[in-house]
Amino acid sequence: MQPVKFGTGGWREIIADGFTRYNVRRIAQALADRMRDEDVVGEGVVVGYDRRFLSGEAAWWAVEVLIGNNIPVTVVDKPVPTPMIMWTVRNKNTPYGLCVTASHNPALYNGIKLFTRGGRDADVAVTDSFTEQVNGLSGDDVRAVEPEEARASDLVTVQTSINWYLDSIIDELDMETIRHRHLHIVLDPMFGVAQTSLQTILLTARCQVDVINERHDPLFGGRVPSPTEGTLESLKHAVVERGADLGIATDGDADRLGIIDDTGRFLHPNEILVLLYHYLLTKKGWQGPAVRNMSTTHLLDRVARAHGQECHEVPVGFKHISAKMTETDAVIGGESSGGLTVRGHLPGKDGIYAGSLLVEMVAASEKPLSVIYQDLVDEYGRLVMLERSYTMTAKRRAELEQRIFVDHDLPEFPVEVDRISWSDGGKVYFAGDGWVTIRFSGTEPVLRVFCEMPDEEQAQAIIDQIAATYGLE
Template sequence: MLTFGTAGLRGPLGPGPDAMNETTVARATAGLAAWLRDRCLGGGQVVVGRDARHGSAEFAEVTAEVLAAAGFPVLRLPEPWPTPVTAFAVRALGAVAGVQITASHNPPADNGYKVFVDGGAQLLAPADTEIERQIVAVTEPIARTPVAESDAGLLSRYLARVAQLPQRIGGPGEQADIRIALTPLHGVGGATAVQALTAAGFADLQVVAEQFTPDPDFPTVAFPNPEEPGATDLLLRLAERVDADLAVALDPDADRCALGVPTPEGWRMLRGDETGVLLADHVLRTAPPDSLVATTIVSSRLLARLAADRGARYAETLTGFKWLARAGEGLVYAYEEAIGHCVDPATVRDKDGISAAVLAADLVSRLRARGRTLIDELDDYAVRFGVHAGDQVSLRLPDQQAAAAVVNVLRTAPPRELAGIPVDYTDMAALRGRLRTDALVFAGDGLRLVVRPSGTEPKLKCYLEAIQPVSGPDELAAARSTAQQRLSELREYCRALAG
């Protein structure tokens, strides 16, 4: 059977209990309903949303009807909308749970079942294994009751909240007109992003026409993930052609956001860590004293240094927004290096690519009014806090078991030196006890490598960082060169792991 992993189910479409199909979805929903009843939440409202993947409309219908037959009032959203809208709806309505049918940025043959609880946050262990036990106990037939679709004005409420971000977070200040190039990568975020940006005052939008309409086959990209090589080529060509100030790429369910920027060498996409620290600093400029910012164990160390300098608290969690959303009291911003950003935790307790795009546009417009760019800001961080050069090596393997096997080999015989630098080894699984993580951390003298198997794909993920002090602006180029050389050596080591 498919098991609950990152906040729910995810797998290939097909027959049988090891694939996504109507029977799998019905059993999962019956198990979820039983789990909710066991917690005295029976009869509470549940929100059901979906993206535009193959099977999503049918799976959302099944989910809504099984829940309704189990006695839950169901709000079945009428259109394929971004995942953050479902997370928003659960919190805004005080619903006991929400289900979004989506496989995020997985390949076209996949689909998934994402569960929100606890005020709109993702499902958290050990609830996943508890629901699995309920699913195993499900008996056939599973009752279903028809459910009409309704939006309850939720999209308008969501858009109104997002449009206020420049005033609520950016605060007063001069803003310049900017031009934005945008792609939703054939996903469901295009129309919502255009509405949100326009409502926030950013009306000069140029979209990648070939990728704007939802298409579950994702015909122009090998993998529908802005982080994958080639996925943003059309976006960057458009940005250069129209002389844009900012390029924005959303993943297919629009909960992730990647930014592209012009540089003297041409347009390039920012890494998630670069966008993360830029948005964090923007939020902290108007945040209350002693606010909390958070990121994960695989992200850059730069946010910790920035937070200390800005008088903010810093927290570090396991990977995933199911942990980040619960990082602590006073949370004003959280991000993960995989281009996930939570810029308004009071509204959406999950990553939200739409609101991140609006806040990024606000930052760029304010910087342009002062004659500055995002690259200027990143240079300033490097001089003040040191170069934090990072990268990710993602190795696609035959299956998830193969990725776990590589990690186990490293656990048994860990390297004592990387890129010529002695490193200490930390097994996060041993430290975290019952919490499921297979991450291994190797660190020493400004060098850091985290290796873990993906929780949703047959991949081994390696997160690299080289930190190099900078004595002044004139030394920045040399420091970056040294850091990049160290990264290059780490990349070669990581690629050899797949063998």
């Protein structure tokens, strides 16, 4: 029996290996037991799912168990963005919510994200204890009803509308300004769940919207459903060929964002985060700090300092960002992988809202997106981040964990080291502008290296040295 492990972005496993009906049912039973222990059974659970293979079926596997434990369930019974499930948890004030998704992982994965009251990603204390609860259960401990009984149960509320979620975003936007710019936007949902949500919002704002890669394809067109520079070639070409103002892409469950500007250039999520923070401070008059994780650009710090604000650094995992935002009343929080949120919206990343807010920024600026970004660079300077991922076996991982994170065996870097942090993997801060992080992914069997320096040559030299030191390929 393969143990279940909830990481920084929930539980994710290869379909038919770790992601099985047996494990999904154990997770649902553990949640039911937890709710009984907390005396919140009557407050119910929200369950949703994305477009991945077996997502809809797995959602109902979980419902069958929850109903077997007499827990009311609201099932959003259509593929929807993960942030919509988070919004529903908050709107209905349920203590927990589940979404069947593996987010941006490759197509052979599926998984479950766990949310707590307020629509928050479950924090480490919850996921650690929950993991222990799940792995303490066997199949004999699961109490479930038959599928037909679950679907007919009075404890089940089936919801198919997403309009409440969309209206909440529309209410937060300056729709009047967007309407009068008549922007032309190409949308790439990457075969995921974003099309209906983003297209509805943008068409309501009188934008011209072209959509590519919209069909239901559990293999995601043969790509990893993550909006990176390497996966958005078709969107780049579409923006340039159609003379669009920008292109918007979202990952498989629509909580992460990728942007192509009017010239066909990919805007790194770091750049999007800094642009939106600058926009909220300078154009909308907001005040407050920013929050980023340890592998996200320090250019955000420059913008914060220039406006008398602070930028807080937290470990990887959006739960840490949302918690710090609440603590500090931050304006914005985000990560270099494409997730961000803004004060007053969800306490979790939302690619639908972030993309819509970026459209508002372009409309209000009355400049092409490429010019808006160049203006930012002219004011605050440029930092270049490179990132690499190295897949490895469990044995190789154990070797490197000992060598790097226990023995602290680091390369001799060609630049002066200011300090080193081991709070979440390892982060080396160089004197002046520059840093590098080394950490294992919480959702995939890979070692991730992020390096940000004043120019690409310096960043590449640091990454090459790390790869050579540890024999990474």
